[in-house]
Amino acid sequence: SAVISQKPSRDICQRGTSLTIQCQVDSQVTMMFWYRQQPGQSLTLIATANQGSEATYESGFVIDKFPISRPNLTFSTLTVSNLSPEDSSIYLCSVEDARDRFPYEQYFGPGTRLTVT
Amino acid sequence: AQSVTQPDIHITVSEGASLELRCNYSYGATPYLFWYVQSPGQGLQLLLKYFSGDTLVQGIKGFEAEFKRSQSSFNLRKPSVHWSDAAEYFCAVGAHMIYNQGGKLIFGQGTELSVKP
Numbered sequence: 001s002a003v004i005s006q007k008p009s010r011d012i013c014q015r016g017t018s019l020t021i022q023c024q025v026d027s028q029v030t031m032m033f034w035y036r037q038q039p040g041q042s043l044t045l046i047a048t049a050n051q052g053s054e055a056t057y058e059s060g061f062v063i064d065k066f067p068i069s070r071p072n073l074t075f076s077t078l079t080v081s082n083l084s085p086e087d088s089s090i091y092l093c094s095v096e097d098a099r100d101r102f103p104y105e106q107y108f109g110p111g112t113r114l115t116v117t
Numbered sequence: 118a119q120s121v122t123q124p125d126i127h128i129t130v131s132e133g134a135s136l137e138l139r140c141n142y143s144y145g146a147t148p149y150l151f152w153y154v155q156s157p158g159q160g161l162q163l164l165l166k167y168f169s170g171d172t173l174v175q176g177i178k179g180f181e182a183e184f185k186r187s188q189s190s191f192n193l194r195k196p197s198v199h200w201s202d203a204a205e206y207f208c209a210v211g212a213h214m215i216y217n218q219g220g221k222l223i224f225g226q227g228t229e230l231s232v233k234p
Binding site: 031033041042043044045048092094102103105106108109110111 | 160161163166168207211223225226
């Protein structure tokens, strides 16, 4: 199974600034995903990031607000730009491990808890 | 559009009692269904998954789920709950999944399970 780490684990940011979250996987994976979990809510997919191509964003999420990089098969970053208090959430990255039996399990990182003041 | 509904936001059961968490999905084709658990301070962990075959699926930690196409349901069960089962449980459906290529997940709202001594 894939092991995922995220940095930072938590941060407090001022409105108007940006936060970049890093996601590192211990194996090469094709598909990586970024989710947002607002307080007391479920997980909402922000975008799918495949190496070598532009990220695919879900409805309601735009690249200017959530730029994503995927420079190789083990790493991705999500930036949350122009922060507002409404961006206070837990941000999680996940990956599929194609070594699993289909349908592939998604393995989740521990999350980054962002508080915007 | 694909969707997942977990009708129960919060459930409380006594330790040793049986448990059933409900999940209903809306999906036009063969669904790929998952149950994840999120414990306080922990990441998400897969309990079990279903794609085809036997409609009763066994998972980790003594959990099982039954797929009922006629009811569009995938309810999670456990015969005897332990205090350590207190957590948030999420049902998810795989959307736009391509065989052997994977795809994104759509999560239900989650059910918080509390366990009474």
